[in-house]
Amino acid sequence: MTLPPYPTILVKRLAHAKDLPLPSYATAGAAGMDLLAAVDEPITLLSNERILIPTGLQIALPAGYELQIRPRSGLALKHGIIVPNSPGTIDEDYRGEIKVIILNTGKDAFFIERGMRIAQAVLAPVVRGVWQETDILDDTERSGGGFGSTGH
Ligand SMILES: O=c1ccn([C@H]2C[C@H](O)[C@@H](COP(=O)(O)OP(=O)(O)OP(=O)(O)O)O2)c(=O)[nH]1
Ligand SMILES: [Mg+2]
Numbered sequence: 001m002t003l004p005p006y007p008t009i010l011v012k013r014l015a016h017a018k019d020l021p022l023p024s025y026a027t028a029g030a031a032g033m034d035l036l037a038a039v040d041e042p043i044t045l046l047s048n049e050r051i052l053i054p055t056g057l058q059i060a061l062p063a064g065y066e067l068q069i070r071p072r073s074g075l076a077l078k079h080g081i082i083v084p085n086s087p088g089t090i091d092e093d094y095r096g097e098i099k100v101i102i103l104n105t106g107k108d109a110f111f112i113e114r115g116m117r118i119a120q121a122v123l124a125p126v127v128r129g130v131w132q133e134t135d136i137l138d139d140t141e142r143s144g145g146g147f148g149s150t151g152h
Contacts, residue, residue, distance in 0.1 A: 007062040007065060007123065009059050009060070009062065011058070013057060014056045014057070014058065016038050016054065016056045017038040017054075017057060020036050020056060020115055021036070022057075023036060023121060032070060033122075034119075035055050035098070035117065035118060035119045035121050036055065036117060036118070037053050037113070037114060037116045037117075037118045038053075038054045038055050038114070039054065039112060039113070039114050042111055042113045042114070043111070043112040044110075044112075045081075045111075045112060046109050047104055048104065048105070050101060050103040051101075051112075052099045052100070053099060053100045053112065053118055053119075054099050055100065058096065059090070059094075059095075059098065061092045062092075064092070065092060065124065065125055065126060066089055066090060066091060066092060066123075066124055067089075067123055067124070068088065068089065068090075068121065068122045068123075069083055069086065069087060069089075069090065069100055069120075070086050070087050070119060070120050070122060071083040071086055072119060079110050080105035080107075080110075081102055081103070081104055081110055081118075082103050082105055083100065083101060084101055084103045085101055087122070098121075102119065
């Protein structure tokens with residue numbers, strides 16, 4: 001089977017992640033690569049606490065792409081672990097360490113261990129726009145209606 005020409009992401013593993021594998025797709029058709037926690041010691045995340053988890057990775061994305069940081073549904077369902085800024089945006093021009101904000105919305109404390117798959121990253125094309133200013137916009141069926149204007 002020939003693989004499609006996947007876009008290449010340059011990646012640099014920082015010292016605290018040298019022994020960790022790179023994020024990978026769990027199945028052949030997975031949309032997201034699982035991101036690993038590059039924490040030195042286990043962390044206890046109390047209920048309602050949020051924390052910034054290092055991944056130990058710096059990247060350079062291909063032109064015209066972003067990397068979206070999203071929660072893992074299993075952690076959300078079983079433990080209430082969410083990514084509050086989801087989808088987190090890794091800009092094409094960001095060269096710092098990728099970090100993941102996680103929030104424990106569950107009742108119980110959550111334990112984060114080194115190498116744990118804490119979130120997932122989805123590579124996505126970016127469409128940028130330019131403004132064209134005007135005083136007149138066309139009318140539409142929706143017009144100014146929103147926020148539930150079409151009913152339940
Ligand atoms: O979950 C995230 C979200 C962002 N970033 C990094 C990469 C991104 O390119 C940069 C800025 O993110 P964003 O634009 O969402 O944050 P901001 O609050 O607007 O900060 P800035 O003023 O630096 O743009 O921070 C992460 O490492 N993880
Ligand atoms: Mg920003």
